[in-house]
Amino acid sequence: MNVAKRTFDAVIVGAGGAGLRAALQLSEAGLKTAVLTKVFPTRSHTVAAQGGVAASLGNSTEDNWHWHMYDTVKGSDWLGDQDAIEFMCKKANEVVVELEHYGMPFDRTDNGKIYQRPFGGHSMNYGQAPVMRSCAAADRTGHAMLHALYQRNVRANTQFFVEWMALDLIRNADGDVLGVTAMEMETGEVSIFHAKATVFATGGAGRIYYSSTNAFINTGDGVGMAARAGIPLEDMEFWQFHPTGVAGAGVLITEGVRGEGGILRNASGERFMERYAPNLKDLASRDVVSRAMTTEINEGRGAGPDKDHVLLDITHLSPDTIMKRLPGIREIAIQFAGVDPIKAPIPVVPTCHYQMGGIPTNYKGQVVVPKDGSPNTPVQGFYAAGECACASVHGANRLGTNSLLDLLVFGKSAGETVVEDFRSGQLTLKPLPENAADVSLARLARLESQTNGESVFDVGMEMRRTMQKHAGVFRFDQLLKEGVQKIGEVAERAKRTEIKDKSKVWNVARMEALELDNLIEVARATMVSAEARKESRGAHVRDDAPDTPENPNGRDDANWLKHTLWYSEGNRLDYKPVNLKPLSDDVEPIALAKRTY
Amino acid sequence: MTKRTVHFKIYRYDPDKDEKPYMQDISVELEASDKKLLDAIVRLRAKDDSLSFRRSCREGVCGSDAMNINGKNGLACLTDIDSLQQPITLRPLPGLPVIRDLIVDMTQFFKQYHSIKPYLVNNDPAPERERLQTPEDREELNGLYECILCACCSTSCPSFWWNPDKFVGPAGLLAAYRFLADTRDQDTNARLDNLEDPYRLFRCHSIMNCVDVCPKGLNPTRAIGKIKDMMVRRAV
Numbered sequence: 001m002n003v004a005k006r007t008f009d010a011v012i013v014g015a016g017g018a019g020l021r022a023a024l025q026l027s028e029a030g031l032k033t034a035v036l037t038k039v040f041p042t043r044s045h046t047v048a049a050q051g052g053v054a055a056s057l058g059n060s061t062e063d064n065w066h067w068h069m070y071d072t073v074k075g076s077d078w079l080g081d082q083d084a085i086e087f088m089c090k091k092a093n094e095v096v097v098e099l100e101h102y103g104m105p106f107d108r109t110d111n112g113k114i115y116q117r118p119f120g121g122h123s124m125n126y127g128q129a130p131v132m133r134s135c136a137a138a139d140r141t142g143h144a145m146l147h148a149l150y151q152r153n154v155r156a157n158t159q160f161f162v163e164w165m166a167l168d169l170i171r172n173a174d175g176d177v178l179g180v181t182a183m184e185m186e187t188g189e190v191s192i193f194h195a196k197a198t199v200f201a202t203g204g205a206g207r208i209y210y211s212s213t214n215a216f217i218n219t220g221d222g223v224g225m226a227a228r229a230g231i232p233l234e235d236m237e238f239w240q241f242h243p244t245g246v247a248g249a250g251v252l253i254t255e256g257v258r259g260e261g262g263i264l265r266n267a268s269g270e271r272f273m274e275r276y277a278p279n280l281k282d283l284a285s286r287d288v289v290s291r292a293m294t295t296e297i298n299e300g301r302g303a304g305p306d307k308d309h310v311l312l313d314i315t316h317l318s319p320d321t322i323m324k325r326l327p328g329i330r331e332i333a334i335q336f337a338g339v340d341p342i343k344a345p346i347p348v349v350p351t352c353h354y355q356m357g358g359i360p361t362n363y364k365g366q367v368v369v370p371k372d373g374s375p376n377t378p379v380q381g382f383y384a385a386g387e388c389a390c391a392s393v394h395g396a397n398r399l400g401t402n403s404l405l406d407l408l409v410f411g412k413s414a415g416e417t418v419v420e421d422f423r424s425g426q427l428t429l430k431p432l433p434e435n436a437a438d439v440s441l442a443r444l445a446r447l448e449s450q451t452n453g454e455s456v457f458d459v460g461m462e463m464r465r466t467m468q469k470h471a472g473v474f475r476f477d478q479l480l481k482e483g484v485q486k487i488g489e490v491a492e493r494a495k496r497t498e499i500k501d502k503s504k505v506w507n508v509a510r511m512e513a514l515e516l517d518n519l520i521e522v523a524r525a526t527m528v529s530a531e532a533r534k535e536s537r538g539a540h541v542r543d544d545a546p547d548t549p550e551n552p553n554g555r556d557d558a559n560w561l562k563h564t565l566w567y568s569e570g571n572r573l574d575y576k577p578v579n580l581k582p583l584s585d586d587v588e589p590i591a592l593a594k595r596t597y
Numbered sequence: 598m599t600k601r602t603v604h605f606k607i608y609r610y611d612p613d614k615d616e617k618p619y620m621q622d623i624s625v626e627l628e629a630s631d632k633k634l635l636d637a638i639v640r641l642r643a644k645d646d647s648l649s650f651r652r653s654c655r656e657g658v659c660g661s662d663a664m665n666i667n668g669k670n671g672l673a674c675l676t677d678i679d680s681l682q683q684p685i686t687l688r689p690l691p692g693l694p695v696i697r698d699l700i701v702d703m704t705q706f707f708k709q710y711h712s713i714k715p716y717l718v719n720n721d722p723a724p725e726r727e728r729l730q731t732p733e734d735r736e737e738l739n740g741l742y743e744c745i746l747c748a749c750c751s752t753s754c755p756s757f758w759w760n761p762d763k764f765v766g767p768a769g770l771l772a773a774y775r776f777l778a779d780t781r782d783q784d785t786n787a788r789l790d791n792l793e794d795p796y797r798l799f800r801c802h803s804i805m806n807c808v809d810v811c812p813k814g815l816n817p818t819r820a821i822g823k824i825k826d827m828m829v830r831r832a833v
Contacts, residue, residue: 215655509642
């Protein structure tokens with residue numbers, strides 16, 4: 001196959017919030033930048049975020065970034081790196097105000113400022129009471145944000161390659177990153193994008209689970225590409241199950257519903273969160289609420305004929321509030337649950353939502369790996385931001401509204417670092433290896449010639465069911481051990497997928513087969529990392545690591561206060577320390593404590 | 598709903614192998630949990646992996662899966678299968694070149710969107726904090742900013758069919774009014790100049806197909822009327 005070469009200062013893969021924010025930095029600095037995206041930018045999954053973006057603007061209640069930092073460290077169950085968390089919380093006001101200047105249509109307070117609502121796990125004065133920190137545009141914050149960022153990129157003349165799917169990362173013998181190979185969907189042609197800097201902003205891989213709030217496109221492409229190219233993946237055992245996915249459909253219902261006063265009830269109508277989180281109740285952290293809901297269902301107190309869900313009740317809110325603050329949720333409930341939430345509660349279940357782990361980075365957006373005696377040595381030419389990256393600000397559990405903040409702060413930060421490295425002359429165009437496209441061409445050739453293989457749909461379904469059963473909200477040693485075995489078998493089957501469609505033009509079958517290769521890396525990383533971590537922390541809760549005085553909530557800091565690193569080659573695990581030291585000398589570390597809400 | 602079989606007539610065209618487009622008759626058995634048209638065509642794909650269409654969020658916010666469903670444009674993910682008469686006829690969005698099957702080339706559509714300068718223009722030095730806007734002024738943007746660029750409206754508009762290169766179309770004009778209506782924007786005159794043309798704005802004849810098909814319940818015709826009002830007010 002003929003492989004065209006294109007040369008840029010920088011190539012960004014992904015045009016969701018993080019990719020667009022990074023692109024803006026590069027375009028405005030005048031770097032020759034290519035943004036590759038497999039969907040038109042405004043179709044990226046950032047569009048589906050609903051409830052808001054965190055910033056301690058203090059527009060309605062007193063607030064400051066120290067409180068936000070405390071909440072985020074606590075929410076992460078102390079697995080988050082405190083330098084990156086300080087950086088993010090401190091930068092929040094700046095990036096949110098910037099977005100407002102770009103034209104984002106935030107809702108407004110009576111005095112004209114950005115409207116803010118309460119959200120899970122966000123508190124004032126170190127856990128005392130809910131705080132109004134989530135900056136919102138009704139319940140369409142992600143949509144408003146993604147469009148505003150795209151629009152600003154139109155103004156900045158950013159060069160997009162729309163409906164181009166990145167295939168593989170290109171590295172040289174020293175491990176430096178030189179760009180990616182990518183396929184144009186319309187023609188099936190493969191090109192090499194050769195660049196001084198490569199930024200991954202490819203989003204998460206929530207589609208490894210059967211029940212997911214994630215879009216079809218969330219197949220962990222960047223994470224899979226990085227893993228295949230020898231980059232370890234960090235903390236992949238930590239997946240967020242959002243408490244309120246529509247039962248049966250998986251579609252997201254924002255936590256903002258509870259921020260506006262919504263209440264979770266079991267079959268008998270009891271507000272059960274009062275028993276699990278006496279202080280913040282329905283606005284406890286997501287992992288806590290999802291476990292409480294699962295316990296209610298497992299113990300027979302679920303609602304519905306099969307007692308398999310709980311109810312999200314907003315019937316006590318005024319229809320005006322619902323129409324004004326939660327109009328999108330009302331549409332979703334009517335469309336996907338068949339209920340009008342003004343009149344009846346919405347059936348909900350915990351649903352896979354967010355990947356806390358990912359490609360290891362520092363707060364500057366540089367991808368870092370263990371090398372030359374340091375666990376965090378930057379990979380030359382490689383940057384990542386957003387859900388595909390692990391900075392790590394979310395640790396073992398992300399707080400709602402911190403994901404939109406993450407992609408703004410670290411998208412910008414990655415962009416700034418690329419510009420700095422470019423201007424300092426540190427980034428150079430290194431020669432491409434002879435075989436730069438061979439891996440991708442071999443993958444495509446295999447798909448072209450495979451016979452007697454299995455369908456992508458069947459193998460993918462087996463993966464999703466295996467993940468759902470063996471690595472869910474609660475985790476059990478035996479199930480995890482079996483899960484490791486099973487996902488290994490599924491990975492072998494994925495090497496023999498067969499597609500019937502051989503067309504060069506917009507071949508969805510080929511795209512899905514290539515996506516499955518990425519998903520499988522993520523699924524393996526998740527299962528192996530989860531099986532190995534013999535404690536309960538944040539979203540990773542094992543029945544054999546219960547709450548004891550020595551290990552509060554089952555958390556074993558003596559042995560497990562460390563980041564997991566999983567290597568695809570050899571299915572190998574390594575670990576590195578958590579950074580408990582904030583960025584600034586005058587900021588006190590948040591000391592380890594038992595997590596209660 | 599229980600298991601049931603659903604019959605389709607689907608527009609198929611793969612330029613790599615088909616000399617010309619044809620309509621394919623195909624049926625699929627659905628699971629009880631399949632409620633939306635998208636569920637059904639995803640299941641069809643498991644049977645025939647060559648059927649090509651765009652899809653992503655499956656909840657009506659990304660705008661990928663717009664298509665012509667029994668003669669009317671809509672999103673597959675928001676359309677109840679059981680509300681549709683069978684055989685369900687699926688065609689690509691009308692008026693744009695077909696790339697393959699249900700996938701159209703949206704270049705012209707986005708070109709028009711880009712032509713209205715879809716970004717806020719404010720030349721004052723950026724303040725430290727947010728620019729203030731009253732809740733009432735912010736409400737003016739409701740019904741405008743929610744557009745998902747699915748193109749259901751523009752590709753149902755006869756004026757856009759005849760002049761896709763000259764008439765901005767309902768989606769682009771809705772976006773134009775979104776910025777005209779924003780109290781933070783300072784480019785009103787230039788925006789109106791940009792539309793003062795026999796085609797760009799004035800080819801809208803209030804046929805209102807756009808309103809009829811918008812899956813988000815938006816009203817481009819009303820927005821277009823408001824732009825026309827602004828033109829008139831500016832002239833007097």
